[in-house]
């Protein structure tokens with residue numbers, strides 16, 4: 203058990219996101235984009251949960267969370 207093998211993904215809280223786009227260029231997987239100038243969204247299949255986007259967000263709108271129910275990868 204422990205944290206080994208946890209799959210992590212970034213999650214955007216849309217109500218907080220100000221659609222500044224600061225998170226977009228720092229993502230090594232190009233997994234985050236700003237949807238129609240309204241809020242950022244994460245492509246879960248591409249995100250590796252590195253947290254770089256969260257570190258750039260001036261609004262603290264991004265959290266990196268462990269997905270539940272996943273095994274080791």
Ligand code: SF4
Nearest residue numbers: 229249250252253255
């Ligand atoms: S956690 Fe990393 S891989 Fe996922 S969207 Fe943010 S910068 Fe991209």
Ligand code: SF4
Nearest residue numbers: 219220222223225259
């Ligand atoms: S950096 Fe934060 S506020 Fe800016 S678009 Fe990304 S999630 Fe939204």
